[in-house]
Amino acid sequence: MRAEILTIGDEILIGQITNTNSVWIAQELNLIGIKIVHMASVADDEAAIVNAFDNAAARADLVFITGGLGPTKDDITKKTFSNYFNAELVMDEKVLEYVSSFFIKRGKEVTEINRNQALIPKGCTVIHNPNGTAPGMWMKKDRTVFISMPGVPYEMKAMMTESILPKIKKENNLPHIYHKTVLTNGIGESALSEMIESWEDNLINSNIKLAYLPQPGVVRLRLSSTGLDKETLKKSIDSEIEKLNKIIDTYIFGYENYGEETPSLAEVVSQLLREKKQTLALAESCTGGYISSMFTGIAGASEIFKGAIIPYTNKAKHDLLEVDNALFDTVGAVSKECVEQLAQNALKKFGSDFALSVSGIAGPTGGTADKPVGTVWIAVASKEKTLAFKFLFGDNRQRNIIMTSNYALNTLRKFILKSR
Amino acid sequence: MRAEILTIGDEILIGQITNTNSVWIAQELNLIGIKIVHMASVADDEAAIVNAFDNAAARADLVFITGGLGPTKDDITKKTFSNYFNAELVMDEKVLEYVSSFFIKRGKEVTEINRNQALIPKGCTVIHNPNGTAPGMWMKKDRTVFISMPGVPYEMKAMMTESILPKIKKENNLPHIYHKTVLTNGIGESALSEMIESWEDNLINSNIKLAYLPQPGVVRLRLSSTGLDKETLKKSIDSEIEKLNKIIDTYIFGYENYGEETPSLAEVVSQLLREKKQTLALAESCTGGYISSMFTGIAGASEIFKGAIIPYTNKAKHDLLEVDNALFDTVGAVSKECVEQLAQNALKKFGSDFALSVSGIAGPTGGTADKPVGTVWIAVASKEKTLAFKFLFGDNRQRNIIMTSNYALNTLRKFILKSR
Numbered sequence: 001m002r003a004e005i006l007t008i009g010d011e012i013l014i015g016q017i018t019n020t021n022s023v024w025i026a027q028e029l030n031l032i033g034i035k036i037v038h039m040a041s042v043a044d045d046e047a048a049i050v051n052a053f054d055n056a057a058a059r060a061d062l063v064f065i066t067g068g069l070g071p072t073k074d075d076i077t078k079k080t081f082s083n084y085f086n087a088e089l090v091m092d093e094k095v096l097e098y099v100s101s102f103f104i105k106r107g108k109e110v111t112e113i114n115r116n117q118a119l120i121p122k123g124c125t126v127i128h129n130p131n132g133t134a135p136g137m138w139m140k141k142d143r144t145v146f147i148s149m150p151g152v153p154y155e156m157k158a159m160m161t162e163s164i165l166p167k168i169k170k171e172n173n174l175p176h177i178y179h180k181t182v183l184t185n186g187i188g189e190s191a192l193s194e195m196i197e198s199w200e201d202n203l204i205n206s207n208i209k210l211a212y213l214p215q216p217g218v219v220r221l222r223l224s225s226t227g228l229d230k231e232t233l234k235k236s237i238d239s240e241i242e243k244l245n246k247i248i249d250t251y252i253f254g255y256e257n258y259g260e261e262t263p264s265l266a267e268v269v270s271q272l273l274r275e276k277k278q279t280l281a282l283a284e285s286c287t288g289g290y291i292s293s294m295f296t297g298i299a300g301a302s303e304i305f306k307g308a309i310i311p312y313t314n315k316a317k318h319d320l321l322e323v324d325n326a327l328f329d330t331v332g333a334v335s336k337e338c339v340e341q342l343a344q345n346a347l348k349k350f351g352s353d354f355a356l357s358v359s360g361i362a363g364p365t366g367g368t369a370d371k372p373v374g375t376v377w378i379a380v381a382s383k384e385k386t387l388a389f390k391f392l393f394g395d396n397r398q399r400n401i402i403m404t405s406n407y408a409l410n411t412l413r414k415f416i417l418k419s420r
Numbered sequence: 421m422r423a424e425i426l427t428i429g430d431e432i433l434i435g436q437i438t439n440t441n442s443v444w445i446a447q448e449l450n451l452i453g454i455k456i457v458h459m460a461s462v463a464d465d466e467a468a469i470v471n472a473f474d475n476a477a478a479r480a481d482l483v484f485i486t487g488g489l490g491p492t493k494d495d496i497t498k499k500t501f502s503n504y505f506n507a508e509l510v511m512d513e514k515v516l517e518y519v520s521s522f523f524i525k526r527g528k529e530v531t532e533i534n535r536n537q538a539l540i541p542k543g544c545t546v547i548h549n550p551n552g553t554a555p556g557m558w559m560k561k562d563r564t565v566f567i568s569m570p571g572v573p574y575e576m577k578a579m580m581t582e583s584i585l586p587k588i589k590k591e592n593n594l595p596h597i598y599h600k601t602v603l604t605n606g607i608g609e610s611a612l613s614e615m616i617e618s619w620e621d622n623l624i625n626s627n628i629k630l631a632y633l634p635q636p637g638v639v640r641l642r643l644s645s646t647g648l649d650k651e652t653l654k655k656s657i658d659s660e661i662e663k664l665n666k667i668i669d670t671y672i673f674g675y676e677n678y679g680e681e682t683p684s685l686a687e688v689v690s691q692l693l694r695e696k697k698q699t700l701a702l703a704e705s706c707t708g709g710y711i712s713s714m715f716t717g718i719a720g721a722s723e724i725f726k727g728a729i730i731p732y733t734n735k736a737k738h739d740l741l742e743v744d745n746a747l748f749d750t751v752g753a754v755s756k757e758c759v760e761q762l763a764q765n766a767l768k769k770f771g772s773d774f775a776l777s778v779s780g781i782a783g784p785t786g787g788t789a790d791k792p793v794g795t796v797w798i799a800v801a802s803k804e805k806t807l808a809f810k811f812l813f814g815d816n817r818q819r820n821i822i823m824t825s826n827y828a829l830n831t832l833r834k835f836i837l838k839s840r
Contacts (some may be wrong), residue, residue: 010629011631011642012443012446012459013455014447014450014599014644015444015447015449015456016642017633018443019439019459020438022439023439024435028435028716036434036435037463038468039433039462040460041442041459041460044631071609072613073613074630075457095825102782106812108608108611111610111611111614113613114610131814131816131819154816154818199668213436247818284709287713288716288717289710289712289833290716292730293713293821295708295709296707296710296730296732297817299785299817300785301708302733306732306733306735307729307731307732308728308732309730310702310709310712310716310727311727312727312731313722313726313727315771316770348735349740351735369796387782401716
């Protein structure tokens with residue numbers, strides 16, 4: 001099956017927002033063996049949208065459309081949909097009921113504009129939007145299915161995952177595709193590529209494709225294969241991963257299975273702690289809450305996460321986490337001694353089983369010849385032991401914060417495993 | 421002038437990389453008054469590329485093409501360019517000299533593959549690539565100019581900035597375009613749209629286009645206008661914003677000026693604090709470090725940010741921020757009393773001028789009939805005063821965290837302004 005992704009919205013064309021919907025949809029379709037032949041972005045303009053619909057119909061079996069479904073006047077996708085399919089807009093009672101309940105639940109009045117969200121082109125299949133009030137629309141013209149979704153990413157994603165992808169899989173006999181992704185931390189893309197070169201060259205014999213997916217502090221290696229028998233695909237990929245494991249064991253922190261979300265390092269660590277009913281506390285200086293928010297973004301975080309202190313000044317490091325004042329004048333706040341005290345005292349203050357601390361120079365200023373921007377100390381502590389490590393990342397503040405967080409989490413992961 | 425942006429590369433279509441080139445090019449063109457009418461991404465496939473060229477020529481005066489210029493076999497843009505313009509590839513001696521020096525300088529041998537980088541379709545204008553070995557190509561067919569650049573962002577950007585944009589500005593008499601974006605918090609897209617309906621209807625008389633750009637907790641309103649005189653455009657948009665200000669003053673937290681980055685609420689608050697050399701501390705429960713990381717992500721955060729405590733358990737709220745234990749059994753941790761004590765004690769512990777605290781039920785579990793998921797209390801404190809507010813957001817954990825953070829920041833912004 002061939003698909004096209006069409007993004008509608010002036011904000012894309014003037015460069016006001018980055019088109020992240022297309023990349024997400026492409027990944028999801030790729031996972032179920034649907035080939036994307038074209039992506040396009042057009043303005044909130046009827047002629048441009050109709051032209052894009054015509055071109056897409058000539059190329060693709062499925063057209064995924066996002067954007068332009070809001071209740072305001074600049075959003076014209078639904079009206080264009082209705083004209084294009086020559087299907088008048090009619091009130092859908094079920095959608096109306098849902099839209100009304102959406103506002104009533106939030107203690108808000110249901111206005112005329114809200115009610116109009118329940119107008120649907122006659123004959124189209126409504127796709128339920130669990131996170132918003134603009135319903136999705138599924139409409140067939142000749143051999144092409146057009147699927148229109150809101151541009152708000154979390155609304156679109158829920159509709160794809162809960163309704164659209166299952167419907168496509170059910171209605172079509174898709175070839176099997178199998179993916180498994182190996183998650184690594186602690187080694188860059190090129191170094192990794194050199195280490196696994198001969199293993200990689202050999203993949204061609206097992207009909208497996210390898211992709212390097214680098215992110216700051218994490219390189220994902222995706223193995224994928226297409227074929228008729230799912231079990232055979234799975235076996236062959238698992239056997240290659242076993243070989244890979246022997247080469248780069250120390251860098252692998254987890255796997256992403258077929259059709260599942262990539263577990264983040266925070267999720268891997270949370271899971272380890274949950275298994276043994278253990279808890280964690282943090283003392284974050286240079287990452288300033290980023291690691292904490294990685295944990296607390298996960299549902300059920302309170303089972304394993306006791307809290308954090310973000311001591312952004314030396315005074316706060318001393319007052320709240322009892323770091324010796326003498327340290328600041330001698331070795332400084334970015335030092336082995338400081339992160340060790342931060343981790344040990346966070347452990348005590350929160351009464352947790354493990355504590356993690358970081359202190360570094362995120363940049364862009366604050367570096368010295370001795371400690372350039374990107375210098376970071378990380379410590380991990382339990383009642384029995386404290387370990388500290390030094391890292392040197394780059395010049396970019398945002399990237400340094402993410403790199404530090406990922407390296408800190410992997411340091412903690414290894415420490416937890418060794419403590420067992 | 422009308423432009424189209426075309427991205428070539430399999431990696432885009434399988435969702436392996438996010439298309440950041442298009443958004444960057446769009447921003448640059450928008451700034452000099454060139455209207456983007458279409459964006460497309462196609463595979464490294466000659467038929468698809470030719471089809472995209474034909475469609476683009478019918479729509480645009482300028483076609484910006486990135487990708488597919490690498491030396492490897494999967495990159496076919498140059499060959500396609502040569503076929504499309506019926507222009508044979510000839511060796512460009514100046515480019516060859518540059519490519520050779522590029523490798524020699526890095527102590528590498530100049531191979532046949534490298535030399536082929538200097539093959540150029542006859543008659544095309546070469547665009548110098550200061551950061552790489554694939555030259556850009558500028559070629560006119562009928563009334564449309566096709567500009568081909570490498571996909572590597574930092575190579576493409578240097579070529580655009582140093583050669584292509586100056587050439588376009590020099591050769592064309594471009595109309596002016598002016599944008600200003602109004603940033604709001606505290607009101608949803610539909611409610612906002614109803615409040616400003618008659619103002620919006622009237623915009624048509626001043627040749628101004630309005631766009632609603634919603635994000636969780638923030639709605640941006642973008643006004644844009646095109647014309648011959650920049651000052652007239654600016655005046656007419658400023659005068660409309662003045663009128664708008666009278667209607668929705670209480671929701672506006674900032675503006676994004678023509679050609680500037682959108683300031684986040686954390687940046688707006690940081691700027692307010694910096695102006696008076698004031699400082700901030702946080703006590704974040706349900707947002708779990710998210711607000712803190714919004715502040716510490718900004719370069720120079722240490723000037724205004726003293727730190728945060730993230731007391732994720734009742735015990736931590738008591739031990740670290742002296743919340744009365746009696747509260748937990750009576751009104752609970754998600755209450756006016758709790759957030760007030762959190763804010764007041766964070767102020768004291770960090771010795772800051774202002775403190776912000778949040779406590780709520782992010783979900784998906786933990787809600788009760790009394791306090792459903794999405795219930796959040798926010799408090800702000802200074803030495804003189806403490807204020808607390810209750811909000812009710814939705815069911816989605818991630819979204820609740822972001823909504824809470826944005827509402828908390830705007831609450832703090834108003835509090836700081838009133839304290840002056």
